[in-house]
Amino acid sequence: MDTESIIFTIGPLAITRPVVTTWAVMLGLTLLCAIATRRLKLDPGPFQTMLEGIVGTIHDAIDDTLPDYGVRLLPFIGTLWIFIAIANLVGVLPGASSPTGDLSTTAALAILVFLSVHWFGIRGEGVRAYLSHYVQPSPIMLPFHIISEISRTVALAVRLFGNVMSLETAAILVLLVAGFLVPVPVLALHIVEALVQAYIFGMLALVYISGGIQSQQSRSSRIKAGASS
Amino acid sequence: MQLDWTTFLLQIVNFLVLVWLLKRFLYRPVLDVIARRREGIEKALNDARDAEARAETLRQDYERKLAEQDSAQAASMARLADEIAAERSRRMAKLDAELATERERQAALVEKQTADAGRKAGDAARAAALSFVSRLLGRLSGAELDRRLLDMLIEDLATLPAEQLEALNDAAAAPDASLQLTTARALSEADQTRLLSALSNALGHSLPMTKQIDPSMQSGLRVGIGPWMLAASLADELAFFRSGARRAC
Incomplete structure (x- = not known):
């Protein structure tokens, strides 16, 4: 553990900077959402329209990938997109660092995605039916499936961590060696990259979850087709 | 990391x-x-x-x-x-x-x-003709015409129908019967004689005669016998012509 990043301790728990930053992000998001959604109207104003646009876009994106799963997956996927985007953008602020520039945070998010794939898959068809797809089309495929699950989860965590950390490092280096306004393009790139990485992470999570659900659905349809023939 | x-x-x-x-x-x-x-x-x-x-x-x-x-x-x-x-x-x-x-x-x-219109035209034509004849005969009137009218009266008297002649005789037979002679101009003695002779022949006897001049007659004479009148004057002829023409219309 990097002792410099520990802010304070609660008993045996060492509270690091990414955790504190995450709390700050959570607090800000919660307050903003609580205030924004306190008096929603059927005839929306500009801010409510923007809010509905964000939620509606996320919902439609999920629905396009997984029809009828929009409402069910919206909290998880939507929170991934919103949290990672804001967490990435926090690094632009002077004196702050992105929580996603810490491997522990990105690993936590990747583990959550890994678990959610199985959670939604099992909720769809049950444990037995879900786990049986690991031995499809042959039990020989089981190690490959497992390796695939682990590698893509690791890739999720490392990709986000590597991109954000490298951006922050590059920005710091440019700030150290260049003049006053020189890092501005780097910061603009940081903003774009932050949004792109958030989109990639959320989209990959959605694709993995949809893969877990649709593999069950396709298997079920194959079984039904075989039974009817 | x-x-x-x-x-x-x-x-x-x-x-x-x-x-x-x-x-x-x-x-x-x-x-x-x-x-x-x-x-x-x-x-x-x-x-x-x-x-x-x-x-x-x-x-x-x-x-x-x-x-x-x-x-x-x-x-x-x-x-x-x-x-x-x-x-x-x-x-x-x-x-x-x-x-x-x-x-x-x-x-x-x-x-x-x-x-x-035809009647009016006829009236106008008759009036014009009458006016013309009156003016013409007025200009032609004179002693010669008086004599001719006297001749005409004498001739008519000779050829008078019997019943008219009888009526004249009856009038002339009245005790106070006389002849009233009216002329446009004074007749000559010879003409008066011829007239009286013709009347005496027609009536069978002579009657006393009174004479009168009436220039309005223009020419000719008029002889009154009781209620009867023998007319041979230009004015009477024109009047007869006027009344005859009106009746003809």
């Missing part, structure tokens, strides 16, 4: 808490309001469809009524056309009759006007 398990676990918890918070404060309220709006839009759409259906029903009802009205109007128009044709025929017949009557009346009027 170092994995801190405490941070790892706390971030898992943080994210799950954030999922719950955003679900509670963002997704659910926004999805609720979107759902309510969609419900309202759906309701408005349903109301609009109902209104459209009602409007369509009303439109069909209106078109049906319009078609009925059109057919009724066409029937009324046909009936009206028949009535107009019948009324026209009746009025034309009446007008023809009135025109025929009017033509007859106009023809009678024209005929009457033509007759009147």
